[in-house]
Amino acid sequence: MTEADIKTTIFQLLKRIAPDTDPATLGPTDNIRDTLGIDSFDALQFIIALNEQLGIEIPEQDYGKTGTLEQLIAYIKTKGIL
């Protein structure tokens, strides 16, 4: 899976969680939740969706490392997805 594939997957999952938003407009350093208006319930649904789609499990203590698109992609890379 390439970095572009990961990005595409992230956008698809975010679109599913927040259908009225356009995740493709997210900048690399934008805070995902703030920019798309995602609350804690939807944020958890996104974590669950990432787990189901990519097989990665993000522990609660790592939530802070996945706040922006850039951070999230980097985090997923560390899980050996690339």
Add this chain to the structure above:
Amino acid sequence: MTEFRMPSLGADMEAGTLREWKVKPGDTVERGDIIADVETMKGIIEIEVFDAGVVEQLLVKEDEKVPVGTVMALIRPAGETAAPKPAERHPPEEIPSAPAHESLRVSPLARRIAAENHLDLSTVQGSGEGGAITREDVEKAVAERDIRLKPRPSEPAAAPAASTENIRMAVAAAMSKSNREIPHYYLETSIDMSKALAWLAEANRERPVAKRLLPVVLLIKATAKALREFPDLNAVWDNGLQRKEEINIGFVISLRTGGLIVPAIRNADQKSPDELMETLNDLIPRARALKLRSSELSESTITLTSLGDDGADAVFGVIYPPQVAIVGFGGIREQPAAENGLLGVRPVLRATLAGDHRATDGLTGSRFLATLKQLLQQPETL
């Protein structure tokens, strides 16, 4: 015979449009079965029946808009013998049978017209000899019923689908009513959430991702449990205080397109944190899709609003009538906090209570908040 009426799904609802019957005459229904889809300002709501039995008559046609309280169907209670059918009735698939009342004196023609128009003859006053129901009596009763059920000119039969504007107007109606009628009082307390969050982190460490709990389940559980000790807050005001047996927390869910909706979490005090999370996993997506059931919109006994971790520090709610209280939670913030003479930084939650001063006084509210605080500082007891 049980009358099934257009339910009230909140203080803001005056009427609903029947979109689809899910049953037909002769069907057996159980308590909780969904028997109709009704369109309200809050979207298409699945309407449940609260009595088991057999559907005898459907009195409202699809796409008709009728006021709250209108009799929509007649249901013969389980175990009750079916009413004898009129001798000259048409086949059921063409004309659903109207109940015949053999004890009534009814002319054959009147009986036939009543059957064709799904009219319950027991509701008709006879003007014939000895009180017999005549053709004229039936025709008059049918005409009066049709006028009653006919949408008023100002109310289009085909109500627009739920929209942001409709939701906004529903919220506006309920909140305006609250502001007009309910004398609110407000109380606030700060709660050290260190133990609760530590308990939650430990609980989530042992769970797969899909089973993780959010802090809000502890807030719901603690509120529900505290209410057991303060039944005057779990009540409605309807010509006086009326306590409610069940503790059904109306949970405020914000809609992504604006506005909010408040479905009930039934018997929240009896649910474990895991069960409450399962309920939220079911309820929130359906609420945001405006696909709720009637009981979920009508059975709340108190409201809880939580702004979440991105929200303001505190929220002072407006009571949803006819309820008598709303509990509010702000975001959890790290704040300096003193304990046993030592200053430390703690995750602090500001909890508020807005109470109806007709129903309770500040002392009751204050004691409730103290109990809530105690429970959240002993999460293992939840």
